[in-house]
Amino acid sequence: MAHPDATVPTVQAAPNGSASKVARLLDKLVKLWAADNTRSLGVRLETGSLLNAHLGQPTERQRCGRSVLKQAADRLQIAESDLNRMRWLPYFSKDESCWGEIPPENRSWSKFKAILPDLIAALKGNERRKRISSDEKSNAVVNGILRSIGSATSKLGAGNLTVDGPKKTELIRGLQDLVSAVSRVTGIRFNWETKEDETGGAKQLPYGFCVPPKCQ
Numbered sequence: 001m002a003h004p005d006a007t008v009p010t011v012q013a014a015p016n017g018s019a020s021k022v023a024r025l026l027d028k029l030v031k032l033w034a035a036d037n038t039r040s041l042g043v044r045l046e047t048g049s050l051l052n053a054h055l056g057q058p059t060e061r062q063r064c065g066r067s068v069l070k071q072a073a074d075r076l077q078i079a080e081s082d083l084n085r086m087r088w089l090p091y092f093s094k095d096e097s098c099w100g101e102i103p104p105e106n107r108s109w110s111k112f113k114a115i116l117p118d119l120i121a122a123l124k125g126n127e128r129r130k131r132i133s134s135d136e137k138s139n140a141v142v143n144g145i146l147r148s149i150g151s152a153t154s155k156l157g158a159g160n161l162t163v164d165g166p167k168k169t170e171l172i173r174g175l176q177d178l179v180s181a182v183s184r185v186t187g188i189r190f191n192w193e194t195k196e197d198e199t200g201g202a203k204q205l206p207y208g209f210c211v212p213p214k215c216q
């Protein structure tokens with residue numbers, strides 16, 4: 001356990017805050033542990049809450065996290081890995097079900113450490129399922145669009161269709177809108193081509209597009 005009169009190392013400033021903020025955090029942690037001789041589950045819950053308030057939730061990656069945890073570990077004489085586990089305690093404790101069948105009177109730090117790997121594994125599994133679900137929805141939308149494009153292409157290529165005048169302009173503008181939307185979601189830039197009319201006069205509206213070789 002750390003002592004208030006322990007030698008205080010130089011506080012290193014972190015990218016997400018000044019050295020003074022880190023120093024205040026470390027002072028709070030030292031006082032918290034100095035006041036709790038039992039090293040209870042409660043002091044670990046508060047430690048995790050203080051660390052998360054400064055670093056963000058343990059599910060988030062932050063560049064300064066390792067530096068602050070190292071400084072806290074040095075001040076408190078607690079393993080850095082244990083401090084990292086304490087960050088998960090308030091995160092999972094928001095839901096009482098994280099303890100499973102362990103009643104409140106039997107909950108302890110050692111028991112939380114024992115169930116923590118399974119809790120993290122379940123969390124990662126849920127996130128993966130959400131990503132898969134999102135991908136499936138996106139694929140369903142794209143498949144629907146592809147069917148519509150296929151149907152439109154088939155009708156336009158029937159051979160007996162004549163498009164001219166205002167409808168020709170509307171059709172080309174609609175195609176341009178479609179290509180612009182595809183460009184936004186795929187990150188590929190399409191170049192429109194133009195051609196001259198039969199007399200070599202003014203150019204008509206764009207009639208097609210190509211994908212630059214570097215984008216293929």
